[in-house]
Amino acid sequence: MKFLRKGKVKNIYDIGDEKILFEYSDRISCFDVILNDTIPSKGEVLCRMGAFWFKTLDFPNHMVRIEKPNKMIVKKCEVIPMECVVRGYLYGSFYERVKKGKAKISSEPVLASKLPEIIFDPTTKFEKKDRVVSKTEVLEKKWLTGMEFEWLKRKSIELYKKMSEIVDKAGFILADVKFEFGRVNDKIILIDSVGPDEFRLWPKESYSPGKTQYAYDKQVVRDWLIKVGYKKSLDEARKKGMKIPEPPKLSEDIMNEARRRYIYVFEKITGKKF
Ligand SMILES: Nc1ncnc2c1ncn2[C@@H]1O[C@H](COP(=O)(O)OP(=O)(O)O)[C@@H](O)[C@H]1O
Ligand SMILES: [Mg+2]
CATH class of the missing domain: 3.30.470.20 (ATP-grasp fold, B domain)
Structure with missing residues (x-):
């Protein structure tokens, strides 16, 4: 198994035989910064959500199989x-x-x-x-x-x-x-x-046109980063071309709420219990 790349969310490996392995991590990025904390179960939710769409959308796709909980094997293309x-x-x-x-x-x-x-x-x-x-x-x-x-x-x-x-x-x-x-x-x-x-x-x-809309899953984390002032220091650093400030540690409450929301969206859309 050969490591290919680390994306924002997925770790990608070449497993030979013209196949690739996607490992969905629990990493979360907000405002294009990968946070130091992870959202428990997020990788599993995204992996199963991807599998749901590949199965549901009536279109040829690269999915070969899922390896529970958070890995997907796909055809190399x-x-x-x-x-x-x-x-x-x-x-x-x-x-x-x-x-x-x-x-x-x-x-x-x-x-x-x-x-x-x-x-x-x-x-x-x-x-x-x-x-x-x-x-x-x-x-x-x-x-x-x-x-x-x-x-x-x-x-x-x-x-x-x-x-x-x-x-x-x-x-x-x-x-x-x-x-x-x-x-x-x-x-x-x-x-x-x-x-x-x-x-x-x-x-x-x-939903209400004329203003910013909220992404249900990630928004709690974004809101919290704004509340604690991280977004402001990030914007300032970017404007001045300075180094991106270290993101603050997420509280247990925020992590749990984000986890709950990812699962809620998964269950709502797929009709499956997580
Ligand atoms: N079946 C496939 N064969 C080859 N490359 C693929 C296949 N499916 C996806 N990729 C590529 O794998 C990469 C996924 O990496 P990336 O999108 O950066 O990960 P992340 O979404 O975690 O940030 C993309 O460049 C995508 O085009
Ligand atoms: Mg991507």
Whole structure:
């Protein structure tokens, strides 16, 4: 077994025989900083959540099997260097682009409002920072053929719609999602992970356009980091180009509440007991 990389959440190993092992850790990152504390069971929740989506979404994917509690074995693929982002709501970097006139929509640009139509908004992968990429560039770089691009666009939107219906029944809005695809034996399949690091999920009951929406699971931790002043010192350090300050130790209460929320979302969406 060969260690390949440590992502923000997953540890990735090559286990030979054209297979890769994803180990979902309990690590949590907030404001792009990996905290020193972990959220118990988080890795297991994300692993089982990913497995749920692979089983539920009617699309060929890389999952081979789960090794309980928090490992997934997948087929090794040639990764297509484009992240297939699908958006149903005006939020995040897309909102910024619309505000700056770099992207156009046919409705009023209200933060977190539902878009008049679902959009496919692909970005690069394997570059320092993800950037929006056009179909023309994708074809020029020969990442995909024109037909493949159109097919992935259609399929990504279909996947988004299917996921939206499922989370809607559980009381959530799927604001946007990112899919990755890979090639194996001349076939394009869904790879990587599908979970809270790849999508934005908002509770319907607190949804209200025109303001920042809250991610149900991580928000308790974010709020606490703001309350204890960490966010402020982080922003200052970043502005001055200084070293990122050491994140404070999470209290037991916060860790437990975050754990409870991850499990709640898992149970609501999958209909399974954790
Ligand atoms: N089936 C696969 N074959 C090869 N590489 C894959 C496969 N599935 C996902 N990957 C790649 O593995 C990497 C996962 O790492 P990363 O996203 O950084 O982890 P994390 O989400 O924990 O931060 C990504 O670069 C992704 O493209
Ligand atoms: Mg990732």
